[in-house]
Amino acid sequence: MSIVRIGAGAGFQGDRIEPAADLAERGELDFLVFECLAERTIALAQQARLNDPEAGFDPLLERRMRAVLPACSRNGTRIVTNMGAANPKAAAACVRRIARELGLPLKIAAVTGDDVLDRIGSHVLVETGRPASELGHRLVSANAYIGCEGIVAALEAGADVVICGRASDPALFLAPLVHSFGWAMDDWERLGRGTLVGHLLECTAQVTGGYFADPGCKFVPDLANIGFPLAEVSPDGNAVITKLPGTGGLVSRATCTEQLLYEIHDPARYLQPDVVADFSRVTLDEVGPDRVAVKGASGTPASGSFKVSVGYHDGWLGEGQISYGGANCVARGQLALELVRERMAGCRDTIAEDRGDLIGLNSVVPGAVASRSEPAEIRVRYAARCVDRLTAARVAEEVESLYLCGPAGGGGVTRTVREIFGIASTTVPRNLARIEHEITEARDEVA
Template sequence: MNVIRIGAGAGFQGDRLAPAVDLAERGALDYLVFECLGERTIALAQQERISNPAGGFDPLLERRMRAVLSACRKNGTRIITNMGAANPLGAAERTAQIARELGLTGLKVAAVTGDDVLGMIGDYVLDETGAPAAALRERLVSANAYIGVDGLVSALEAGADVVICGRASDPTLFLAPLVHEFGWARDDWTRLGRGVLVGHLLECAAQITGGYFADPGVKDVPDLARIGNPLALVDATGHAIITKLPGTGGRITRATCIEQLLYEIHDPARYLQPDVVADFSNVTFEERAPDCIAVAGGDGHAATGQLKVSVGYRDGWLGEGQISYAGANCVARGELAVALVRERLKPLAASIREDRGELIGVNSVAPQAISATHVPEVRMRYAARCDDAETALRVGEEVEGLYLAGPAGGGGARSHQRPILAIASTLVPAAEVSATVVMKEVLGETA
């Protein structure tokens, strides 16, 4: 195969479905990739699986698979996704069930496991805490390594039509089919680096077609309401064309590509990945036609031999409340509301680890971001990280108490409390983490 067509079906767990369906139906794709995991996403999935062993995979998996499986099967498009989250086996089984219901006999669904390293993480020091993971004791919820292409490629070589994994690095989902189709050597650092580049450009889906890029009057994007997801045409050298389907909204330009290239990158010359250290320092973008950008350059170097591990742990409770003030002097009234809640919570100080009072629209993102004298309304938010649920409840109650025991004109108060799931990270030797592939074939009524 001279060129591989890969489409981005999703860039995060809650991404829109319509662009993925359009790609499945009209994209003439070889692969459709759904990248749906973040650091907290998989930790939350692991927490869910503790209470529901049959769960722990992406809550939108069923909706997405029902929407695209038939079209992908008809068009010869293979699906790769990390929607397995904390339970790739369960996700594969559910996908196989959906395929049977849709009459898609002969479909092969693979689960790739091995990223769950909770059982081996205890002695490794966490960057954020400076202590071994075992020090968290019963607070430790999850530990998932960012695995590379090995398990995914093995699944593809075994003939999988759908490959479902848990925590792999985001670009790995796109790199794996390129390694499989083109037979790239595992030490062909240049091609592997370019494959990571393609994956990085596609992994956030509509972000590169103008979503998140859009800024009215500064960076206008046409027909944003019907924005399409991107696809890439990749050749055996790893060079690519980034484009989108005709008739879809959005825009792909050198500017959208450059923004995405630099997104979440610490050092463009050393983007650490499981299979390669990618080098984006000499990447070029050339506009060949409207919404058609040629990507060249890109390189790579030997992998570090270590894998990042995302560790989730319980870290107390969040208590939060919000209330609005409008009209003349609303900022001063909002500031008074913050001061009152903080003062009234002082008796609970021993159970509050940190707190924050802010006025949304004035100082919630940047201190005194705009002139406080011209603000027509503010939303006061008070939040605290607490040791227990009862203290967290009291935080919200004090905000709601401002209705009658606070400044004039407060309205629209609400409050909530929830357990906090914090994230830390460490590195483990790649040699200690191995992937396993479990294949499920849809055989019809007798399956």
């Protein structure tokens, strides 16, 4: 294969679906990749699976697959996704059912092995310096960021749709390239280049002008109709990043540079499960409208370890918000916060931490606007992480009580009480993850 066309269909769980459907229809893609997991997302998915053994995968899986499967099947586009979250097998069963309903005889693979919960106990968490086992019954999930191995195996076996759980984001894109070009898993230079392609595509619209637009500073045309990116990848791993004609947004050296540096600690040592990628000598050249040539990435051998994201119960969040407007609104908002804190003083033993903000004044950049004229309105937010649900509910109730027991003119109260999941991390030897894949065909179940 001389060129592989690979598109990004999602960059997080709540990403837009329409641009992915457009890519599936018009992109002439070999592969369409949906990256939908964050650290907290999979912890919540594991909790859902505990409550229902058939749950635990991405709640938008069905909508996304119904939107793209017909076009992908018709155009020969294969799908790779981590929407399996905590339950890849159940996700695969869901996609199989959809394909069967649509009359599409697709092979669907579930890749498992990232769940290492039963093997994580002795491993020390970076954030606490203590073994994961000390979390006891609070421990909910432990998922390793696996590499492309299982995905490649599923593609080699002929899967049209590959669904995994927690994998490294770039690995979702690297796997189709390894499969298509037959790259060796110790070809560090090409693996580094494929990782760069994945890193540039993994956040979808961030590289086509989303999260880049800044009115008056950085103009992005037709942002309402922003298109998702695709890459035209050569056998040597170098690529051109582009988007579909007629879509909004832009692909430029600037958008690609921002995405290149996104979530990168050391550009010369981007630690991934398959390779330590080196982006320090990457070049980005605009070779046409919305076309950026990407070259120069490399890599060195992988560390032999997998990062693991550990989810655990971390108490309850109680939160309340109320608005104040007009003259002296800041002073009234500050008084509201002081009253709530004073009234919650008797619960200090069951409050781990709390925070009070005046949204519109100091909630994002504390003190940054203190010297400016008073805003026309502010919104008070008080939140506390509590040991138990009862205390969290009390927090929300005290904010609501400000209607009649607080400063003048408060309104628009909202209340939230929810369980909190904390996230910690560690590393494990890669052989701790038992990576497997299982393929079934939609037509196997057609009567």
